[in-house]
Amino acid sequence: MLRSVARALIRPLVLAAATSAIPLASTAPVAADSVVVGGFPIDVSQAPWTVALSSRDRFGGTRAGQFCGGVAIARTTVLTAAHCLAEDVLGSPPNRVRDFRVIAGRTDLLADRGEEVAVRDVRINPGYDSGTNAGDFAVLTLAEPLPRSAVVAMADAGDPAYTPGTQALVSGWGDTTGDGAYTRRLHAAHVRVLPDDLCARAYPGGPDGTYRAGSMLCAGEAAGGPDACQGDSGGPLVAAGRLIGLVSWGGGCGRAGNPGVYTRVSEIVRTLDAAPGGQKRSHGTH
Structure with a gap:
């Protein structure tokens, strides 16, 4: 979870075992090292819709520039948190980040498996409130399609x-x-x-x-x-x-x-459906 007093940078995050947690203190997205607790390693084939957001220019190449997570909801559409794309995180508006990519199909960030796809367009939810975190989502459009198997409803x-x-x-x-x-x-x-x-x-x-x-x-x-x-x-x-x-x-x-x-x-489904032209996506079934 990302929340604290000051956030100049969102650090990459994982789910892993830990004995303590880093307290977070406000509703604004934050920049601090922390930990995901009670987790275990998986292969990306177990959650193929999980993608990493990457910018080596901004975050370096040690971990392939990973700084946040995302999820594929269509072959060229990824959802992520709006607060991941703040200018104080990326250093510029997200559409101006030259090497902004999505890493998909890769368990190990530094492996050759999977693919890195350029982000063609970024749309931050216009209803996002950074003070309360309400409406915390953004839509990324990819330059090339991901495999159908990577999409979750x-x-x-x-x-x-x-x-x-x-x-x-x-x-x-x-x-x-x-x-x-x-x-x-x-x-x-x-x-x-x-x-x-x-x-x-x-x-x-x-x-x-x-x-x-x-x-x-x-x-x-x-x-x-x-x-x-x-x-x-x-x-x-x-x-x-x-x-x-x-x-x-x-x-x-x-x-x-x-x-x-x-x-x-x-709520994201409702917002996307209400947007002009709607949004191509995969619905769940009841």
């Missing part, structure tokens, strides 16, 4: 995948210890969809943020445990084979009483 409103208690998988890359020990390999964690009333009690307002059930959902464990964290932002939360959330924000990582908050995909 989006769950519409009313899909049973949103039912509290449903097990979901969140995936991404990043720091496995909080001390700069960044993994090159894709990791994932199992989390459960949590009830909206629990999330609203966890984030009633103030420095820990405000949970808005219409556009957000939360997942994890009420007692703490597996969770996404800084750098996983924009990555997928998938349940029953359908995309239900994008990693967005939260009060710390894996802490009791502070579950991870995700952009609710049914």
